[in-house]
Amino acid sequence: MMKRYMVLSLVIACLILPLLSTGRLTADPQVGRAVRPLEQKVRFAPLHIYLDSGTKPLAAYQFELKSASGQIKIVGVEGGQHPAFKEAPYYDPAALANDRIIIAAFNTGSDLPKGRTRIATIHLQIIGDIEPEYEFELSVAADADGHEIPAEISFEKGEQK
Amino acid sequence: MADEKRHVDEELGFAVSPRFSQDLGELFTPARDVPTDIDRGVLAAARRRLVRRQPRLRWLRWAVPTAAAAAVIVGAYVLFVTGGTADRQCQNSKFEIRNSKFPPKAGVPASTVQADIDRNGRVDILDAFKLARHIESGYAADPGAPGWDINGDGLVNREDVDKVAFAAVRLDKGIL
Numbered sequence: 348m349m350k351r352y353m354v355l356s357l358v359i360a361c362l363i364l365p366l367l368s369t370g371r372l373t374a375d376p377q378v379g380r381a382v383r384p385l386e387q388k389v390r391f392a393p394l395h396i397y398l399d400s401g402t403k404p405l406a407a408y409q410f411e412l413k414s415a416s417g418q419i420k421i422v423g424v425e426g427g428q429h430p431a432f433k434e435a436p437y438y439d440p441a442a443l444a445n446d447r448i449i450i451a452a453f454n455t456g457s458d459l460p461k462g463r464t465r466i467a468t469i470h471l472q473i474i475g476d477i478e479p480e481y482e483f484e485l486s487v488a489a490d491a492d493g494h495e496i497p498a499e500i501s502f503e504k505g506e507q508k
Numbered sequence: 509m510a511d512e513k514r515h516v517d518e519e520l521g522f523a524v525s526p527r528f529s530q531d532l533g534e535l536f537t538p539a540r541d542v543p544t545d546i547d548r549g550v551l552a553a554a555r556r557r558l559v560r561r562q563p564r565l566r567w568l569r570w571a572v573p574t575a576a577a578a579a580v581i582v583g584a585y586v587l588f589v590t591g592g593t594a595d596r597q598c599q600n601s602k603f604e605i606r607n608s609k610f611p612p613k614a615g616v617p618a619s620t621v622q623a624d625i626d627r628n629g630r631v632d633i634l635d636a637f638k639l640a641r642h643i644e645s646g647y648a649a650d651p652g653a654p655g656w657d658i659n660g661d662g663l664v665n666r667e668d669v670d671k672v673a674f675a676a677v678r679l680d681k682g683i684l
Contacts, residue, residue: 355573356573406637407634407637408633409632409633409634409677437633437636437670437674437677439674439677439679441679441680442679445679447679449676449677449679451632451633451636451673451676451677453633453634453636453637453640455637455640455641455644486633487632487633487634489634489637493626493634493637493638493641
């Protein structure tokens with residue numbers, strides 16, 4: 348009797364395990380494709396983000412950063428240089444440990460930066476020897492009246508650790 | 509036999525009277541032998557009873573594990589295949605606050621419509637900025653103001669601004 352139950356349990360387990368693994372692969376291929384991590388060089392570097400709004404005061408901005416090549420992980424975000432954007436900007440916490448982030452901030456005050464100003468610093472973990480390349484997309488920049496203004500986004504790499 | 513017994517009893521000091529020994533013997537001796545026919549009858553009845561029960565047991569033996577396996581398979585399917593969808597639906601429902609004044613357009617989530625303060629069809633930081641400015645100007649407190657109570661707490665304040673701003677930077681909302 349016990350033997351039969353054991354055999355039956357083994358047969359059921361053999362049937363269910365492949366089904367479970369198939370379901371997992373279907374739902375999230377990244378999990379199924381997990382490979383043994385290799386010993387890779389890891390370093391940390393800040394990325395200073397600048398926005399040049401020309402002669403117009405900058406009251407709000409939103410941009411998206413993603414890695415075009417290389418392997419990065421976003422590990423932290425901090426505010427900018429000017430008091431209007433000194434506080435940490437809005438971002439999705441899900442972006443941490445990811446390679447893509449949307450960052451935004453605004454200020455309704457009257458003391459706003461003009462010209463080129465550092466609006467945020469993104470702290471990155473760079474994995475491997477390949478120097479990553481970044482893609483920036485400025486979604487919007489606006490003046491104190493909420494009108495969209497032309498602006499140019501740029502970045503500077505900080506000191507690596 | 510009687511001598512052996514007497515010998516053992518004497519050795520152990522359990523000597524009993526012959527009369528008592530005889531009474532005990534009569535008490536535990538079967539009155540008479542069970543006839544072979546009755547023996548066979550009892551055995552046959554027992555076999556019939558056991559044989560009749562076997563199919564039920566066999567059915568149960570297969571049905572229980574099969575039902576358990578089916579339950580596990582269905583559970584796994586729900587968890588791994590439809591689970592993600594359910595999660596996403598839950599996440600989206602965070603912003604599913606209906607706005608009776610601005611009913612959502614077909615194909616546009618109600619969340620987007622609610623957080624799209626300037627009604628330009630996309631949710632970005634300018635929506636949060638404009639809501640913040642409306643609040644500072646006192647217009648948001650106006651009873652005639654649009655339904656900007658994003659978090660549904662009955663107030664239009666900084667928390668609603670934060671909610672719109674976080675909706676703007678959410679990664680899973682797609683391309684702006």
